[in-house]
Every structure is written in C-alpha cells, then in structure tokens.
Amino acid sequence: MIRYILQRIAGMIVVMFIVVTVVFVIVRVTPGDPAAVMLGPDATPQDITDLRTRLGLDQSIFVQYFFYIGQLLKGDLGHSIFLNMPVSAALMERAEPTFFLTVFSLLIACVIALPIGIYAAYRRGSFIDQASTLLAMLAASIPSFWLGLILMQVFAVRQQWFPVSGYGGPDAAFLDRMYHLTLPAVALGLVSSALILRFTRASMLDVLGDDYIRTARAKGVVERRVVLKHALKNALIPILTVIGLTAAVLISGAVVTETVFGLPGVGNLVVSAVLRRDYPVIQGALLVIAGLYVLINFAIDMLYLLVDPRVRY
Structure with a gap:
C-alpha cells in the first residue's frame, strides 16, 4: 500500500511540473506586449521599457522560467500587478x-x-x-x-x-x-x-x-x-x-x-x-x-x- 501511495505522489509531482511548464509557456507566447497592455494606450515607450525591466520581461524566456520555478519552490506564486498584493492572498x-x-x-x-x-x-x-x-x-x-x-x-x-x-x-x-x-x-x-x-x-x-x-x-x-x-x-x-x-x-x-x-x-x-x-x-x-x-x-x-x-x- 505504501508503495502504491508513493507511486501516486511521484506521478502527481511529474504532472504538476508539466502543468507549470505548459502554463508558463502559454502565458508568455500570447500575442501582444503585456507591459503595453498593463500601462494602457497613453504609456510612453520609456514607461513600457521600465515596466518590462521591473517584471523581468526583458530577460530570455529561459531565465524567466528558471526564476519562476525558484519562486514556486519557495511557495511564492508572485505578486499581482493590478491588485498590488501577493497572488496567494x-x-x-x-x-x-x-x-x-x-x-x-x-x-x-x-x-x-x-x-x-x-x-x-x-x-x-x-x-x-x-x-x-x-x-x-x-x-x-x-x-x-x-x-x-x-x-x-x-x-x-x-x-x-x-x-x-x-x-x-x-x-x-x-x-x-x-x-x-x-x-x-x-x-x-x-x-x-x-x-x-x-x-x-x-x-x-x-x-x-x-x-x-x-x-x-x-x-x-x-x-x-x-x-x-x-x-x-x-x-x-x-x-x-x-x-x-x-x-x-x-x-x-x-x-x-x-x-x-x-x-x-x-x-x-x-x-x-x-x-x-x-x-x-x-x-x-x-x-x-x-x-x-x-x-x-x-x-x-x-x-x-x-x-x-x-x-x-
């Protein structure tokens, strides 16, 4: 029975790792600049550049991915941009x-x-x-x-x-x-x-x-x-x-x-x-x-x- 439970837990970990990867990629490859969408049509190019830097969107997708995995391992789901509060909260x-x-x-x-x-x-x-x-x-x-x-x-x-x-x-x-x-x-x-x-x-x-x-x-x-x-x-x-x-x-x-x-x-x-x-x-x-x-x-x-x-x- 213990072996069966351990196998199920290992399968859960693998599934969640795949889900994390798929969610990260899908959100990142969505058309449109997220920084421009967040700031609205009146934002200047400098404002957009500053926000991209603050959010880490100017880094390569691999750097963003490993940073995101590190956050998750710490139990941090990130910080909401519009709500200005932790996502978990x-x-x-x-x-x-x-x-x-x-x-x-x-x-x-x-x-x-x-x-x-x-x-x-x-x-x-x-x-x-x-x-x-x-x-x-x-x-x-x-x-x-x-x-x-x-x-x-x-x-x-x-x-x-x-x-x-x-x-x-x-x-x-x-x-x-x-x-x-x-x-x-x-x-x-x-x-x-x-x-x-x-x-x-x-x-x-x-x-x-x-x-x-x-x-x-x-x-x-x-x-x-x-x-x-x-x-x-x-x-x-x-x-x-x-x-x-x-x-x-x-x-x-x-x-x-x-x-x-x-x-x-x-x-x-x-x-x-x-x-x-x-x-x-x-x-x-x-x-x-x-x-x-x-x-x-x-x-x-x-x-x-x-x-x-x-x-x-």
Missing part, C-alpha cells in the same frame, strides 16, 4: 465563494443523480429509466451559464425568490451567503448531474446481472439490501471516479457562472486577470486549479482502497 480572498459553490453544486448533483441512476438501473427499460436517460442527455447539452440566466430570469427577476447576483454583504451570515449561492449552485448541479446519473446507471447495470447478485436473491436476501449493499458497493469505483472528476470540473468550470451571477470568486478573478494581462494572477490561479484537480484524483484513488481492497494489488 488574492486567491485566498476569493476562495470562499468558489469553494462553497463547488460543494453546494456537487451536493445537488449527487442528490439528484445517485437515487435516479440506481432506480433507473433497477427498473431497466421502464418509463422512469427512459425518462431519466432522456433528461440526462438534455441536461448534458445545456450550458450552465444559459441555464443560470433562465433561473435568474424566472426565480430572481419575476418571482423575486432569490437575489439576482452577489454574495451578500461583508458581514453576511453563512445562511445568507448560501441563499445567494442557491441559483448558481442549482444551475451547475443540474448540468453536472447528467454525467453522474449516466455513470451510476451504467455501473449498476454491469453488476446487477452478476452471479453473486442472483445468488443473494436466491438466498432470500431482501431486495433493498441486494441493491444498496451488494450491487452498489461493487459499482462504487466508477461512480466515485466520475464524482471526483465532476468536482474538479466544477472548480475550474465555475468561471462563467460566477461572472453571470456576479460572485466574487476565483473565476471572476481569473476573468479580470486575463483582461488585464495580469500574468502572476493567471499563472497562480491555473496552478492552484490544476493542483486541486490532481489532489482530488489522488483522494479518489485513496478511496478506492477503502471501497475495494483488491485495488492495492
């Missing part, structure tokens, strides 16, 4: 809305998808099975930002049940903030539930026809116990995989939804940084998101050991 300020939006959305997706997927597999070929498959395909084809706009128009503008945008005031209570996150979380959760539902149904169908399921039924085991304990337990690995991937996608995919609902999250920060060419913020946000992606995959791998001990071999 800027990300921490915006982390709360994104974190709770991701958790809230994933909870909604699982509450919708898991029961329907299990029951649809158990009643294979029934009306509920066909309807759930159709709804899953429909939800998967709907952009979350479009669904968010529809929910905003119906429940916020017309019915006035929920706020149109924002995250509450500076002193808002936790429940008030969750109240503001309801519509964006529902928009993301409904779209994300489609993939979880289809994987749950497919995984349950694979195990419901196995010999040990027929044996359990022949022994007179209660049907609910057969489905929820014997079948679901052996179908959990692919279900956990898709839930973990969905969580990672929600973290990185909440950018547009946060912008639509005016949430002061990491997604909104990234959009502003891209428009301003704030390189340190762009790089820091991408690395943090990629790191969370890798950590979630690692956590899912560890859960495999608990669900099915045979994985360690």
